[in-house]
Amino acid sequence: MINTELNYGDVYLVPKKTVVDSRKECDTSVQFGPRRFAMPLYAANMKSVVDAETCEYFARRNWFYTMHRFNIDAVGFVRDMQAKGLFASISVGVNDDTLQQLAALQAAGLSPEYITLDVANAWCVKAEQMIRFIKREFPASFLIGGNIATAEAARELQDWGCDAIKAGIAGGRVCITKNKTGFHRPMVATVRDCAAAVSVPVIADGGIVEHGDVAKALACGASMVMAGSLFAGYDESAGEIVEIDGKHYKEYFGSASQFNKGEYKNVEGKKILVEYKGSIGRLLQELQEDLQSSVSYAGGRELSALRTVQMIAVAH
Ligand SMILES: NC(=O)C1=CN([C@@H]2O[C@H](COP(=O)(O)OP(=O)(O)OC[C@H]3O[C@@H](n4cnc5c(N)ncnc54)[C@H](OP(=O)(O)O)[C@@H]3O)[C@@H](O)[C@H]2O)C=CC1
Numbered sequence: 001m002i003n004t005e006l007n008y009g010d011v012y013l014v015p016k017k018t019v020v021d022s023r024k025e026c027d028t029s030v031q032f033g034p035r036r037f038a039m040p041l042y043a044a045n046m047k048s049v050v051d052a053e054t055c056e057y058f059a060r061r062n063w064f065y066t067m068h069r070f071n072i073d074a075v076g077f078v079r080d081m082q083a084k085g086l087f088a089s090i091s092v093g094v095n096d097d098t099l100q101q102l103a104a105l106q107a108a109g110l111s112p113e114y115i116t117l118d119v120a121n122a123w124c125v126k127a128e129q130m131i132r133f134i135k136r137e138f139p140a141s142f143l144i145g146g147n148i149a150t151a152e153a154a155r156e157l158q159d160w161g162c163d164a165i166k167a168g169i170a171g172g173r174v175c176i177t178k179n180k181t182g183f184h185r186p187m188v189a190t191v192r193d194c195a196a197a198v199s200v201p202v203i204a205d206g207g208i209v210e211h212g213d214v215a216k217a218l219a220c221g222a223s224m225v226m227a228g229s230l231f232a233g234y235d236e237s238a239g240e241i242v243e244i245d246g247k248h249y250k251e252y253f254g255s256a257s258q259f260n261k262g263e264y265k266n267v268e269g270k271k272i273l274v275e276y277k278g279s280i281g282r283l284l285q286e287l288q289e290d291l292q293s294s295v296s297y298a299g300g301r302e303l304s305a306l307r308t309v310q311m312i313a314v315a316h
């Protein structure tokens with residue numbers, strides 16, 4: 001028997017009676033770990049999306065962020081952010097370079113407020129060992145583990161000690177995992193299954209195409225949403241600007257692309273050019289306005305209203 005599973009583009013949310021007099025009354029803020037953030041949405045921890053400046057930009061606006069983990073000085077990053085009175089949120093892998101970075105943080109007496117264990121399939125022994133190690137050595141840090149795509153995997157990561165779990169395998173815009181390996185799970189099924197299986201917050205990662213997909217992810221049970229391509233192409237995005245025939249673009253590349261890895265080995269990501277769109281400020285405001293509107297259609301004043309709406313599938 002083959003199951004049919006759905007992506008954000010296959011579903012819509014059914015409106016309820018609006019109870020606010022203005023969309024401004026709808027609160028998009030979210031408690032995530034030790035802090036409350038302006039929006040349940042953040043930029044992917046990819047080298048072509050965030051750098052230290054982008055992270056500072058988001059932190060200053062009270063948006064969550066996670067720095068990527070590729071060739072960075074974790075000690076310098078955490079120290080700089082905390083010296084500026086901002087929270088520090090870093091990504092780590094599962095190999096020796098991560099152990100060295102964590103040891104350097106300990107030697108410097110630093111503890112990031114948030115740590116994200118970031119591997120393609122975190123439902124593996126190496127991730128388990130690293131999650132248990134981080135929980136033991138950095139008990140004050142809020143630990144996010146990912147990525148996974150099933151209820152069983154989510155339960156295991158919770159048991160290993162994750163404070164939040166990032167769900168989404170092979171749904172990203174620059175992902176070629178599904179083409180090269182055959183593995184992928186559509187986001188609606190992924191988020192619903194994982195969120196129903198655990199008591200810790202689930203982050204829906206990848207596949208956000210339209211702004212309304214954020215509301216759909218929250219309706220599926222996500223507490224937070226991570227997006228890459230949505231935040232690519234802006235002044236504040238980390239990718240390089242490219243000019244072709246007088247038109248400007250920015251690079252957006254996968255973390256498992258040859259471009260990010262520096263070699264063609266186990267490549268599961270590609271590089272694309274996205275239209276250059278100027279400053280990101282207007283996007284952030286529009287995303288917040290759109291989500292306020294979503295909450296009003298859900299008949300509430302807070303994000304929790306989105307969990308109460310009916311979701312329907314549309315025939316294409
Ligand atoms: N969300 C998604 O769907 C995906 C995201 N990515 C992103 O790409 C980046 C690179 O990911 P990842 O390759 O995990 O990280 P790394 O390249 O850092 O690999 C981590 C370690 O795990 C091993 N490893 C990785 N995949 C497997 C596997 N399938 N089986 C056994 N061992 C494995 C690697 O060994 P070895 O290389 O020798 O196998 C390596 O030692 C991450 O930022 C990740 O988020 C990548 C693919 C999918």
Ligand SMILES: Nc1nc2c(ncn2[C@@H]2O[C@H](COP(=O)(O)O)[C@@H](O)[C@H]2O)c(=O)[nH]1
Nearest residue numbers: 044172173175206207228229254255256269
């Ligand atoms: N299969 C791959 N997935 C990747 C790679 N680099 C990042 N990612 C994942 O994509 C999302 C962003 O998706 P988007 O649809 O919002 O653009 C990101 O958070 C990762 O989980 C990769 O090289 N291969």
